[in-house]
Amino acid sequence: MQLLETTLAKIQPVDEALLAKAQAKLDNKTKPLGSLGRLEEVGRRFAAITGDLAPDTAKKVIFTFAGDHGIVEEGVSLFPKEVTPQMVLNFLRGGAGVNVLARHSGAEVRVVDVGVDYDFEPAPGLIIRKVAKGTRNFAKGSAMTREEAVAAIEVGIALADEAKKEGITMVGTGEMGIGNTSPSSAIIAAIAGCTVREVTHRGTGIGDEALEKKIKVIQAGLDLNRPEPQDPLDVLTKVGGLEIAGIAGLVLGAAANRIPVVVDGFISTAGALIASEMHPSVRDYIFTAHTSVEIGHQMMLERIGVKPLLDLQLRLGEGTGAALAMGLIEAGVKILKEMATFEEAGVASA
Numbered sequence: 001m002q003l004l005e006t007t008l009a010k011i012q013p014v015d016e017a018l019l020a021k022a023q024a025k026l027d028n029k030t031k032p033l034g035s036l037g038r039l040e041e042v043g044r045r046f047a048a049i050t051g052d053l054a055p056d057t058a059k060k061v062i063f064t065f066a067g068d069h070g071i072v073e074e075g076v077s078l079f080p081k082e083v084t085p086q087m088v089l090n091f092l093r094g095g096a097g098v099n100v101l102a103r104h105s106g107a108e109v110r111v112v113d114v115g116v117d118y119d120f121e122p123a124p125g126l127i128i129r130k131v132a133k134g135t136r137n138f139a140k141g142s143a144m145t146r147e148e149a150v151a152a153i154e155v156g157i158a159l160a161d162e163a164k165k166e167g168i169t170m171v172g173t174g175e176m177g178i179g180n181t182s183p184s185s186a187i188i189a190a191i192a193g194c195t196v197r198e199v200t201h202r203g204t205g206i207g208d209e210a211l212e213k214k215i216k217v218i219q220a221g222l223d224l225n226r227p228e229p230q231d232p233l234d235v236l237t238k239v240g241g242l243e244i245a246g247i248a249g250l251v252l253g254a255a256a257n258r259i260p261v262v263v264d265g266f267i268s269t270a271g272a273l274i275a276s277e278m279h280p281s282v283r284d285y286i287f288t289a290h291t292s293v294e295i296g297h298q299m300m301l302e303r304i305g306v307k308p309l310l311d312l313q314l315r316l317g318e319g320t321g322a323a324l325a326m327g328l329i330e331a332g333v334k335i336l337k338e339m340a341t342f343e344e345a346g347v348a349s350a
């Protein structure tokens with residue numbers, strides 16, 4: 001709990017004066033004012049977050065948190081839970097979607113076992129910080145204890161602290177956990193007070209009948225556990241997931257260390273939502289990568305108050321969207337760093 005508390009105490013809003021300085025720098029570039037749209041916003045915010053008007057973006061790392069879910073026994077996913085460790089091994093071999101897209105963007109993928117129901121051998125690229133062998137079925141009781149939820153958050157915070165020491169310039173979130181769209185829907189329903197139906201979708205691709213069942217199961221879990229909407233840690237504990245907690249921690253730790261954090265799709269945004277409910281300034285440090293096909297994503301984004309960069313109809317997770325967005329964010333920063341000013345280029349200004 002201590003690491004969580006000290007981290008929350010460290011988080012500050014991004015400095016408005018730095019944002020204005022970065023914008024002034026952009027306004028001297030050889031282009032009509034504001035003409036690079038959201039790329040300018042990206043460059044400006046990246047500079048203000050890091051406190052550097054020519055920030056380094058080279059060392060990009062995606063942390064893909066993996067965890068299992070007791071709720072899978074209710075038939076909420078199309079796939080069996082064994083796929084979680086199988087996909088972890090696929091990540092380590094470099095064969096998954098996130099590996100391909102991270103290579104494309106020049107980012108590294110690190111897999112974090114924070115709660116998989118499988119004993120992995122140590123391997124390069126695998127960080128074993130297991131808090132429990134999966135959550136318990138939240139339709140029958142609390143998914144975790146409060147201590148487990150805090151421990152998993154602190155795994156993410158510690159990784160952000162280590163990233164700072166290592167000189168990592170941008171972190172991304174990703175996840176793997178069969179069944180994890182269900183806790184993600186439960187989290188946004190509990191926090192925003194919307195209906196489960198409004199925020200529950202097909203995940204890996206379940207049909208109509210299974211979707212009805214999934215809605216009923218999530219509703220039963222919320223009715224039984226009665227998470228306190230004002231207490232994000234209570235929501236996370238009762239209906240969340242270990243990898244979602246790890247992501248919340250990474251986001252909090254990134255904000256505390258002034259590292260820009262790129263948040264992937266639906267499940268990652270559930271983690272970012274928990275973090276931003278814990279501290280309102282967290283949103284200043286977040287770049288949301290893309291709009292997920294999962295219908296509840298919009299509600300999460302609105303609640304956090306962020307607008308994604310891409311809309312590619314993705315619904316995979318793992319950090320795939322974050323990997324793509326990292327390249328775009330780097331492009332925005334390069335505009336700030338490399339583009340000539342009117343004076344340098346001898347171009348007449350308006």
Ligand SMILES: Cc1cc2ncn([C@H]3O[C@H](COP(=O)(O)O)[C@@H](O)[C@H]3O)c2cc1C
Pocket residue numbers: 076077078079083087175176177178179180181182202203204205316317318
């Ligand atoms: C082969 C495979 C690779 C994946 N990579 C990410 N997910 C995604 O799907 C899961 C969530 O959907 P649901 O709640 O319906 O189980 C998560 O593991 C998420 O990361 C995958 C799913 C599968 C099957």
Ligand SMILES: O=C(O)c1cccnc1
Pocket residue numbers: 181203204264265266267268292293294314315316317318
């Ligand atoms: O948006 C996501 O991250 C997502 C959506 C469906 C299934 N898995 C992940």
